Amino acid sequence: MTTVALLGNPNTGKTTLFNELTDKYAYVGNWEGVTVDKKLGRIRHSEMVVVDLPGIYSLTPITKDEAVACNYLLNDSPDMILNVTNASQLKRNMLLSIELLEFGRPVVLALNMIDDLKANGISYDFAELAKRLGCQVRATNARKKSGLDQLRQELLATPPTATQPLHLAYPAAVQAAITQASQALVTDYQLTPAFANWLAIQYLNRNQIVRRYANKHHLQPLLRHQQAYDDQNFEEQIFQTRLAFIDDTLTATTKYLHEVSNANLTAKIDRIVTHPVLGLPIFVGIFLLMFKLSFDWIGTPLSDGLDAFISGPLSATANQFLTSIGAIPFLKSLIVDGIIAGVGGVLSFIPQIFVLFACISVLEDSGYMARAALVTDRLMQLIGLNGKAFIPLIIGFGCNVTGIMAARTIEQPKERLVTTLISPFMSCSARLPIYGLFVAAFFQRNQALIVLSLYFLGIAVALLMAKIYQWVFKIRENTVFIIELPKYHVPRPDIIAMGTWEKGKGFIRKAGTVIFGGTVLIWLLSNLGPRGIVTNIDQSFSAAIGQFVLPLFRPIGITSWQTISALMTGVLAKEVISSSMIVLFHLSGQTGLIATFSSLFTPLSAYALLVFILIYAPCFATLAAIKAETNSKKWALYSVVSSTVIAYLAALLIYQVGSLFI
């Protein structure tokens, strides 16, 4: 079995290429950090396995991602390397290519996004480029699926045997050090000449992973000269040599097709959307548009239709059927008032959630999300975080667990911890059904605006807490945020459809698992009491639990024990809050919902409750993720306590101050 390592800079279309080559769909986006995990895929009709490694700028690691790639080369030694580059950014991309070509394995260089390059009036003499680099060069456009068959054929035809590594003309002192060290490594440690040569170059280049490897394997020819290498600043000399080589190579191989205006479309759009003043309002405007589509224009009408079907014909038919077969009232209530009303009630929000996910997929595929990170970087800098923290935070809009995992891309441990702790404040999609329930009842004319305000309140609380943590943890390191701004694309419908489905199918799956389980649990608790089956819900276990803590919640405007009991089930998963409320309040359809809620809440107390739901204790899966990522139960426990306290204080402030005016 031949192993191909897929390596390249971030945002070169590596993941798209991986999906196309391996006939396996993977999430496609412009995010840095999407491919944090190593992914394996088999090329169709072959025994060739492609390993998708995180996007990196060089093998000298700064981040955890880069360390993964370097460690892979050191320890797994792939048979071949597929180096994906952005053809329009070849000068910068080739810094990594050189390091890979020096590794001594066959390299196939894919010049991806070739159409963008040609649109700029530039092309390359591929034969000359291949000759100078000593590898195969193929032009591709993964998004349009062009050049992929040729690339696949090239990979299958390339013999997976060691090849002559690229030799650059390093300055005499550097070359002498490389030669001396690599010869000793070959003689004393039986390393292959190519690997020894690469190891020596990387060691001289202060690659910390390679230095750790040398320490671990006691590679004395390198270790004993470390000080001398560093004193002579070999790292800078290596960098300059590589840069000169790239300049020479590109000058000799670049072909100008025609004159083009510098002001291309991407630059024109970027001048507006990344504008220091306009950038942020545009970002807010795009989010408002997204919520308008989800809650006002498309999502809600569809959700209403689905809700009418579930609470109407479906419930009635199920009820009639159960009566006709002689089901006892307990079973009928469990199925109709419990499962159909509870699970069905949450499922009726599917259109809203899918419209929102489709919008997010459009933003990702168009290339806007990278700009959003850039725009928010300015805001984040004011807080002391960098824009990189925005990426896990915005991923947290989908699911907080995924967001917390994405925080792995942040290299500074303290910054990573802060991002992990503030991630649960991001309003995940699981909270959408409960928002939907309340905005439909109290804010019918401003549904999108209310939901938007909750999302931004979540961001504001997260940023405020980040500032406090910065001060408490005494974080002074200021890491630089670099993000590739890909060219804008017209979003591809199949990528949007797949992205939406990939994000949304978890919600549907949860309906059959935790939402179903949670709904049955709350139904049982509301139908059973200390004396067995109860006919009056006020005598049930759930009433006893809710009434016990109700006095604590009166100051924030909650006057019903049902709300408290429903909030408690949110620890299972946030969607369960909605199904629990539907079961506990016996809500059925929009009219019943508005009638029930209007006697228990005012618009102000409803908003205070939504704020509480936004901020309070994360769900169990998020807590487990915090524990796993911080390696500490203490932080998970801290997250429960701190977020519940903050949620209470925020809701209290809104309700009490609001009561003075409303």
Add this chain to the structure above:
Amino acid sequence: MSLFLNILIVAIIIGGAGVVLYRHLKKSKAGSCPACEYDCAAKQQLKKHQMEQHHSS
């Protein structure tokens, strides 16, 4: 439908709910990747690999 059948269906539903909740909590407790609802390519490949290993053994 007999009372026994009614009780049996209730028991199956409640038992099923108990099982899915137990599985959910167990999966969540396992930490980041298993707790994540997103069925990413890495997970799909891992499942495929596990299935292949299962068939070959």
